[in-house]
Amino acid sequence: xxxxIREHAEVxxxxxxxxxxxxxxxxxxxxxxxxxxxxLHEVLADIGANPLVVQQRTGKRFRRAYLRNADADFDLPxxxxxxxxxxxxxxxxxxxxxxxxxxxxxxEVQSAYSQxxxxxTEERLGKTxxxxxxxxxxxxxxxxxxxxAYENFVFDAVLKDWDAVREHQAQMKTLLDDADEVRxxxxxxxxxxxxxxxxxxxNDYGEANLPGGEVFTAPVPxxxxxxxxxxxxVYQRGHEITGAHLAFEDGEVVEWSAEKNEDVxxxxxxxxxxxxxxxxxxxxxxxxxxxxxxxxxxxxxxxxTVHLAVGRAYExxxxxxxxxxxxxxxxxxxxxxxxxxxxELDGEVVQRDGTFVFEERGVE
Amino acid sequence: xxxxIREHAEVxxxxxxxxxxxxxxxxxxxxxxxxxxxxLHEVLADIGANPLVVQQRTGKRFRRAYLRNADADFDLPxxxxxxxxxxxxxxxxxxxxxxxxxxxxxxEVQSAYSQxxxxxTEERLGKTxxxxxxxxxxxxxxxxxxxxAYENFVFDAVLKDWDAVREHQAQMKTLLDDADEVRxxxxxxxxxxxxxxxxxxxNDYGEANLPGGEVFTAPVPxxxxxxxxxxxxVYQRGHEITGAHLAFEDGEVVEWSAEKNEDVxxxxxxxxxxxxxxxxxxxxxxxxxxxxxxxxxxxxxxxxTVHLAVGRAYExxxxxxxxxxxxxxxxxxxxxxxxxxxxELDGEVVQRDGTFVFEERGVE
Numbered sequence: 001x002x003x004x005i006r007e008h009a010e011v012x013x014x015x016x017x018x019x020x021x022x023x024x025x026x027x028x029x030x031x032x033x034x035x036x037x038x039x040l041h042e043v044l045a046d047i048g049a050n051p052l053v054v055q056q057r058t059g060k061r062f063r064r065a066y067l068r069n070a071d072a073d074f075d076l077p078x079x080x081x082x083x084x085x086x087x088x089x090x091x092x093x094x095x096x097x098x099x100x101x102x103x104x105x106x107x108e109v110q111s112a113y114s115q116x117x118x119x120x121t122e123e124r125l126g127k128t129x130x131x132x133x134x135x136x137x138x139x140x141x142x143x144x145x146x147x148x149a150y151e152n153f154v155f156d157a158v159l160k161d162w163d164a165v166r167e168h169q170a171q172m173k174t175l176l177d178d179a180d181e182v183r184x185x186x187x188x189x190x191x192x193x194x195x196x197x198x199x200x201x202x203n204d205y206g207e208a209n210l211p212g213g214e215v216f217t218a219p220v221p222x223x224x225x226x227x228x229x230x231x232x233x234v235y236q237r238g239h240e241i242t243g244a245h246l247a248f249e250d251g252e253v254v255e256w257s258a259e260k261n262e263d264v265x266x267x268x269x270x271x272x273x274x275x276x277x278x279x280x281x282x283x284x285x286x287x288x289x290x291x292x293x294x295x296x297x298x299x300x301x302x303x304x305t306v307h308l309a310v311g312r313a314y315e316x317x318x319x320x321x322x323x324x325x326x327x328x329x330x331x332x333x334x335x336x337x338x339x340x341x342x343x344e345l346d347g348e349v350v351q352r353d354g355t356f357v358f359e360e361r362g363v364e
Numbered sequence: 365x366x367x368x369i370r371e372h373a374e375v376x377x378x379x380x381x382x383x384x385x386x387x388x389x390x391x392x393x394x395x396x397x398x399x400x401x402x403x404l405h406e407v408l409a410d411i412g413a414n415p416l417v418v419q420q421r422t423g424k425r426f427r428r429a430y431l432r433n434a435d436a437d438f439d440l441p442x443x444x445x446x447x448x449x450x451x452x453x454x455x456x457x458x459x460x461x462x463x464x465x466x467x468x469x470x471x472e473v474q475s476a477y478s479q480x481x482x483x484x485t486e487e488r489l490g491k492t493x494x495x496x497x498x499x500x501x502x503x504x505x506x507x508x509x510x511x512x513a514y515e516n517f518v519f520d521a522v523l524k525d526w527d528a529v530r531e532h533q534a535q536m537k538t539l540l541d542d543a544d545e546v547r548x549x550x551x552x553x554x555x556x557x558x559x560x561x562x563x564x565x566x567n568d569y570g571e572a573n574l575p576g577g578e579v580f581t582a583p584v585p586x587x588x589x590x591x592x593x594x595x596x597x598v599y600q601r602g603h604e605i606t607g608a609h610l611a612f613e614d615g616e617v618v619e620w621s622a623e624k625n626e627d628v629x630x631x632x633x634x635x636x637x638x639x640x641x642x643x644x645x646x647x648x649x650x651x652x653x654x655x656x657x658x659x660x661x662x663x664x665x666x667x668x669t670v671h672l673a674v675g676r677a678y679e680x681x682x683x684x685x686x687x688x689x690x691x692x693x694x695x696x697x698x699x700x701x702x703x704x705x706x707x708e709l710d711g712e713v714v715q716r717d718g719t720f721v722f723e724e725r726g727v728e
Contacts, residue, residue: 022439024441024442024443024444025443026443031395031398034395034425037426038425038426038429039429041426041427041429041430041433042429042430042432042433043433044430045429045430045431045432045433045434046433048434048435048437048439050439050441050443050444051426051430052418052420052441052443052444052447053418053419053420053423053426054416054417054418054419055417055418055419056416056417059417061398061402062401062402062405062415062417063405065402065403065405065406065409066405066406066408066409066415067409068406068409069405069406069407069409069410070409070412071412073412075386075412075414077388077414077416078388078450079388079389079390079414079416079447079450079451079452080388080414080416080447081450082446082447082449082450083416083443083444083446083447083450085446086442086443086445086446086447087443088443
């Protein structure tokens with residue numbers, strides 16, 4: 001086994017999740033990630049924690065078979081809920097045999113399924129959890145990379161000095177925590193303002209997401225005004241949405257379009273009312289992720305990018321007394337900030353063309 | 365996909381388990397059985413039941429990694445228990461990448477692990493369950509067959525007229541239910557007597573086991589006297605035990621030996637006190653299973669065989685007021701009854717050289 005897989009497992013268990021002796025852990029993984037799941041069992045045995053392997057969100061072929069044969073009247077499964085209520089922590093491993101496995105499921109049935117299972121999502125997000133990546137061949141293919149190059153890409157992004165990352169990013173967290181209004185401008189196509197007043201900025205240094213490498217908060221739902229053209233493709237439900245454009249008024253998406261797969265974008269935005277409001281503003285700060293790989297777990301952390309998510313806001317980013325956007329979806333979309341771009345906080349530029357005020361590029 | 369896989373899934377769901385709309389189903393399967401798990405999702409979606417896929421007993425590589433790194437002080441995992449308590453039914457699919465995956469785990473740690481998890485086993489056996497087989501290459505290899513020949517062997521055994529099987533076997537069930545003492549004689553090496561008075565004979569026509577094809581009951585634990593040489597190998601913990609010989613006094617195994625892997629037999633028999641007493645007497649009646657395949661799910665159903673299990677008795681076979689043997693193990697071992705053999709009930713021969721009194725071989 002590649003020794004980096006064992007190191008990866010150690011980072012997940014010891015840094016990301018912080019598993020304690022006796023903890024009951026659920027590992028959700030596709031069989032392509034078998035080596036990482038095996039290494040996780042070694043590390044969890046050392047600690048004396050109890051793993052159970054499931055294929056739930058990762059069982060895409062099974063879910064496709066199920067959803068193509070089901071009517072749209074879904075129950076909340078008691079046994080999955082009981083499992084999630086009783087577990088201490090949850091490790092989800094991305095890694096597929098075919099990333100487009102779900103491309104021929106109807107959007108309506110997918111939405112109905114997601115909505116019926118939302119209490120499961122809530123329960124899971126209330127536990128300590130980590131979402132990470134195994135460098136499977138299909139994911140390498142999606143990234144247009146050889147499997148070996150993709151392995152190097154994933155392990156470089158995952159096996160980092162996460163304490164150093166935390167310190168670097170803390171500078172941006174402080175700026176955002178102190179700010180009321182955020183304005184994001186990029187070229188002629190993106191100019192959007194939103195309030196983050198009272199909300200909480202989180203510093204992601206490889207805990208719930210591995211790799212980490214962003215700071216993120218929640219916009220005040222009704223405050224978003226302006227328009228955004230997302231430069232990077234969005235990969236959802238087995239489809240690539242490119243050139244997504246959203247226009248906001250009073251916090252709501254009032255117009256939308258896409259160059260490719262606009263119907264998928266429409267399905268997402270019409271899942272529920274909150275699917276047309278923002279749930280997240282994130283600043284990508286991980287410059288070791290130096291290329292787009294059609295995988296939001298990595299793409300949203302890329303240096304010199306900003307991402308906005310429609311749908312669900314993370315509870316921990318919503319300040320006391322502020323409204324939490326609650327939706328069955330959470331879809332991140334990325335704006336490239338490396339050229340002709342700026343982030344302003346309360347009228348002050350804190351990032352221009354990818355360089356933050358607290359750093360000098362080229363001398364890092 | 366081989367259309368027999370979909371038929372197999374239909375037999376499991378509709379005949380073996382009898383899944384109802386809304387049922388919460390756990391499917392325990394190794395990735396080699398992916399096609400059958402996919403077909404099960406199609407069938408369960410038709411019914412409106414809720415599947416969750418786990419790798420628990422089937423995750424042998426994971427368990428090996430865990431047990432080789434664990435100390436012998438195991439918890440009962442709350443999350444697995446909560447899942448089992450909440451599920452309505454449980455489908456376990458045999459099928460491995462490597463059937464000897466657990467051959468280098470210490471027997472002591474295996475026993476400690478089994479014992480700590482016994483409440484999980486009890487909970488699972490209290491639900492509607494089905495253990496079936498996917499014809500994976502490794503299992504074909506164990507049976508010393510090509511994969512295609514093994515596929516035919518498995519599907520022929522599974523896709524049967526189970527109503528006809530039930531009627532045929534009911535004749536032997538009636539005889540056993542009416543009997544007090546069973547005597548099994550084979551050659552010079554096996555002559556064992558036991559009481560089954562008050563216990564219940566079950567007719568296995570493909571419900572909890574698929575393939576089915578046996579009738580079975582529980583011996584009264586203290587009543588077993590005599591000795592047995594098991595003609596067929598026993599495959600346990602990745603090892604083949606051959607020529608196992610047990611001598612019983614007052615129901616207890618007082619002497620044992622084996623030609624090969626006697627130490628594995630010793631580990632099994634010393635798991636707990638009840639591991640040295642019988643938990644099952646079974647009569648194999650499925651003549652479509654016409655060869656030994658090193659797989660007890662099939663082997664114990666072979667026509668012209670009898671099997672005895674040391675360890676746990678199935679609760680449903682124990683009559684009211686009779687003692688149930690309770691152990692962390694249940695290990696079946698087979699006696700060939702095709703030649704120089706007879707089964708006597710209360711002194712009357714009911715089977716001689718494989719032919720039952722209620723049938724005439726050759727004219728079936």
